[in-house]
Amino acid sequence: MTDTLLRAVTRRQFLVSAWPWRGFAYSATTALAAGLLWLVLAVPLTPLVSAAVLLHAGRTSGYLIVAACLGLIGVGLLALLGPQVALAVARAERWRLRLAGDTPPPPGPRGALYTDPATWRAVAYMVLLGVVGPLWLGALGIVGLLVVSTPVSVQHRISVADSLLGIGTRAGGGLLLIPALLYLTALCGGAHAALARMLLYPERSEELIEVARSRTRLVHAFDAERLRIERDLHDIAQQRLVALTMQIGMARLDLPPSSPAAAAMAVAHEQAKTLMAELRNLIRGISPRTLRELGLRAAVEELAAASCLEVRVDVASARLPAEVEAIAYAAISEALANAVKHAAASEVTVTVRRAAGRLVVEVRDEGGGGADPGRGSGLTGLADRAAAAGGRLLMSSPPGGPTVLLVELPCAS
Amino acid sequence: MRVVIAEDSVLLREGLTAMLPRFGIEVAAAVGDAPALLAAVHEHRPDLVVTDVRMPPNHTDEGLRAAVSLRAEDPRLPVVALSQYVQHSYAGELLASGSGRSIGYLLKDRIGDVAEFAGHLRRVADGATVIDPEVVRQLMQRRRDPLRQLTAREREVLSLIAQGHSNAATARILSLTEAGVAKHIGNLLTKLNLPLSDDTNRRVLAVLAYLRSRSD
Incomplete structure (x- = not known):
């Protein structure tokens, strides 16, 4: 309210x-x-x-x-x-x-x-x-x-x-x-x-509210689907891949090191291990488990640790509604990825705070700026998700920097 | 050496059960969930417990909870936790249990290098702390500023000792003499204001504690 x-x-x-x-x-x-x-x-x-x-x-x-x-x-x-x-x-x-x-x-x-x-x-x-x-x-x-x-x-x-x-x-x-x-x-x-x-401020008509509701349902359906895909990939694909890599490792033990088969198996082993790492990154992008289990702060800290940038994290540890956490996390993840790709920034600050029934997420980098929010489909999709949840996504990136991404989401305290 | 394995994926559980005997490690029991793990450990009194972090019914951190409670009963029970992802909070909780010794936290990726993996299990059973290189890499990322004063070689050495390698193993991996490694260790511990110590384990824990502490 x-x-x-x-x-x-x-x-x-x-x-x-x-x-x-x-x-x-x-x-x-x-x-x-x-x-x-x-x-x-x-x-x-x-x-x-x-x-x-x-x-x-x-x-x-x-x-x-x-x-x-x-x-x-x-x-x-x-x-x-x-x-x-x-x-x-x-x-x-x-x-x-x-x-x-x-x-x-x-x-x-x-x-x-x-x-x-x-x-x-x-x-x-x-x-x-x-x-x-x-x-x-x-x-x-x-x-x-x-x-x-x-x-x-x-x-x-x-x-x-x-x-x-x-x-x-x-x-x-x-x-x-x-x-x-x-x-x-x-x-x-x-x-x-x-x-x-x-x-x-114009009153939202009945019709508009109904549209917003259907958008929200759609976003929920997407979230549920992501969860199912993540679970399947984790329970089936990842476990099989670990078992496969182990079998290759076992087979290599019995091959004479000088045989041509040994060289081929070594390559196969490497490829299986690379695939395992790539699959893990893919799954993390779909639906991060740390976020679901430990909340936004732990998940953002892990993002920060995995990033090649210096990331300062200022996030309260309180749990928030799952939908709010998911959108906030996706926005932070996208902003960090953009900072790596475009901004040539060395330092990024992530702040998440709650004020008057809203959650305000700010990601700020001191890089070169000049980012075009219309170009990346990632940001557009995020703006849609934020809007469906009754919030909004703002971005400022003047040439010369800094680039600031701001996401506001309704979040009852 | 006898181990109890807890892993909910049948494929992986049977793979481990087939693999470990080749390296002289006897599998006393292989179970699929946390309550069965607790029962098997009480029944078989193994030299080492290998457990998946996530197990039924909720697939969150049941394996880790079981490991922590086993360590509470017997702080010297060697435990290796296997995880699909790096989760610092979980690694930290395990390291905080008991003395921090005889702990392993490894990504499942490491199982593929079978001989090395068996070696890790042996070292943990012998009282060492073994931390996955990816965990150490991320921790070092977090403390990048203070680590900048180290030379590239010193950072390599730091990463290896944080993973739990001895001076001899570090020297072998980096193709250095053991004396050279000792010198690097002395230099980097001094630069980071960490206590000089010849006890590999105490050093690992000090370095890990340093890396895990907040940078600000």
């Missing part, structure tokens, strides 16, 4: 958590954002306001023509710029929403500008930010002023020799208003953020 400002307000330990500060930061930046928005909106609004003023000033035909022109310019500007500004505002606000709690991954682009419902939801949010925002911010400002002015006001009452009761009431009221202000700020900010979340 996502953690938000509005939910935090209802908790008993709200005042001693970081949430009041986050609420304060969100509200303060909302004021800033609303101010900036009005600065930008001033461009299309100025002709409209001027037109209104002209209409008010006089009703001669000259005035009317100029006012109509100004009005048309204003409306045109608003129609042209409005949606663009709204989308830009939406992007910035989605980023700022993180102050007020967890946010889902941002929606992808859809449809044309004027027909996409997302555009009009963004416009609606812009109105909310520009009109409703200042209202609650103003109310908060008044309460804030009452709190801030307490010492001055108390001093004033003392200097005019007010009654003890009057002074006490003002001082006590001021003090009591501090937690009230914190609650109010969080409540207003939280409500604003909740509305913003509703408008800026």
